[in-house]
Amino acid sequence: MNVTSRVRTGAVVGALALALGAMAAPAAMADPAAGDYRTLAGVGSDTTQDVVNALGNVVVNSSNAKIIASYDATGSATINTRAANCGINRPNGSSAGITALAADVADTTKDCIDFARSSRGIKTAGTTLTWIPFAKDAVSVAVRTDSAIYASGAQNLTTAQLKAIYQCTTTTLNGVTLTPLLPQAGSGTRSFFLEKLGLTDAQVGSCVDQTVQENNGVALNTAGDIAPYSVAQYIAQATGTVTDIHGSTELISVNGTAPLTTDDTLNTGFTYTRDVYNVVPTAKITGSTADATVVATFVGSASKVCSATSTITNYGFGTLGTACGATTIQGLN
Template identity: 35%
Template structure:
C-alpha cells in the first residue's frame, strides 16, 4: 500500500526522474546513483517530495547532490529493494529501527535480512541515510559512531474508528490502561487497541510516551507487520498510534495517498484541551502548542555514519555532509520558511522546525 504513495507524488508534480534506473515498473522505485535513504514511514512522503521534486511550496524544488539524484525507498512495498546500481536486492527496511539496522549493516558489512521472505545478505555501502521518527534512546553515546541529525518536529496522537465524542481526546493514563488491557471500553463502548509493526519509530515513541513496557494480550497485532500511519487498517471501535504530520499531509492531499477519508475514522488528541492541528482539510495546520509538548511532541531525524560528516575523519564525505547540514540552504535537514525552501515543503507535510539542530551521537559499537 505505501509504495503507491511515492508513485502518486511523482505523478502529481510531473517529475521526470532523469538518470534514475527502476528495478520494476510495477513499483517504480529508483536505484540511487548517489545516496540512498531507507527507514521511517513517517518521513518518507516529505522526503519523496524533496528528493523527487515538488511544487508543494509554490515553486519547484528538488534536492540533489552535485546534480546526481538520491534514492528514497518507502517503508512498505515490494519485499526487496535494490538501492545502488549493480547492488544486491535486500529486504526492504520497514520503519525507523529497521532503517538504522540496515545502515549499520551497510557500514560494517554484516548481513541484513529485513524480512523473512528475503535471505540475509551483505549490503555493504548500500544505505547512506536512515530516516528515523524516534531518537536513539538508550543507544545515545557521546562517542557514538552514528549521528542523529534533526529533520523536523512531529507529534503523535491516535487514529480511531467508531466510538463517540469522548474518544476524541484520551489522556496518557487512559491510553496506558487501554494498551495494557486493564481498560477494555471507553464510555461504554468496547475498544480494541492496534499497534504498528515492530521497528516502527511511532510505535516505540507512543508506547514510551504512555508508559507501556509490556503490551496487554488484547492488543491483537503484537509483533505483527501492521503498517503505521494507515487509517484503513482500522476496524470498528479500534485505535492505533498515528503521526500528526502524516495525518495532515494525507488530509491536505500532498502525500499522494489519503487514508484519512476511510469511512468513520478520525484523529484523536492525547493532550486534554489541545488539538494536534487546526483548520479543515485540505488546509490543516499543525498546532505548535501540541507539537511542543514534552510527552507527545517529537523531533525526527536523518541518521548517518558520524565519520562521514566529520571533516577530521579519513572517511569524510563532503557530499553527504552537505545533504544533512542544517546550515546549508535546502539541504535535507534545513528548515528555511521563506519561498521555495525545504522547510516550507516540510510544513506542507505537517512538520514544524525541530526543537534543536544539535546532532546526537549514538551506538558506541555497530
C-alpha cells in the same frame, strides 16, 4: 481470542488502496525508478518516507542532479540501491532502517546505505551513528468518527487512560468494546508512543493488535479501534499531498491538548511532539573520513535538506529553525 494473531481486513484494504492510488499519487510516493542510482540511498521510517522522497526530488547538486534516493518502508521484498552488489531486504520502519544502516557500516565489503529515516531517537548509547533532526512531528491517537467513542464526546484521552487501554485493563469506552492497535515491530511511531505511555513492549496487553502498518487509517475498521498516528502523516493524507488512507478516522486530543491548530496544521505544543531524523554514519560527517555530499545534504541549518522548508511543511511537518541539522545525538541503534 488474542487479537495479535488476527489478520485485519482493514490492513489488506489499506494495502490495496495504496496500490490503486500509486498512479495518482505524487511522484514522491514511490522508490526511485529502476536504475536511478543516486549518490545517497536511504531506507527506514514509514512516517517520513513521503517527505524524504519529496526532498529527493528537490535536493540537487551543482549539476542539478538529484542526490537522495529514498526507498519506501513497504513494497517489493528487496530493493537495489546501487548498480551492483546492493540487493538488500527492504527495511520496514525506523528500527529496521537503522539496523540495516549499522550492518552496512560494519560490513566493509558493502556500501549500500548512506542514511536511515527515523521517527525515533537512539536506543543504545555509542558513537557509530548520528541522528540528524530535520523536522518536527507529533503522535496523537486516531478513532473512527462514526464510533460512539468519538460521537459521545470522548474526543480527549489522558496518558493514564491510554496506558490502561494498551495494558488491556480498560477494555470499554462509552459502551464500546475497545480494540487497540499498534504499528508493526520496528516502527518508530510505535516506540515513541509506548515510551510516552511509560510502557515497554513486554507490558503491552494481549488485547492489542500489533500487526498493522503504521499511519493507515483504513485499518481502523471497527467501532472500538484506536491507534497511534503521526500527525504530519495525517495532515498530508487528509490534504491529498500523499495517498489518502486516513479513512473514517480523526485525531483526538491528549491531556486536553489538540494535535492540530485551528488552521489544521501541526500543533507544535501538542502533548506528544518529537523530532524526526536522518541517521548517518558518524564517520561520514567528521574528520578525515567525512563525505562532503553527506555533510552538505544533512548537516547544519543551511544544509540542503534543512533549507527545503516549503517541502517539509507541505508534508505536514513543522520546521526546526537553527536546530535543524544538528549533530549532537549519537548512538549505536
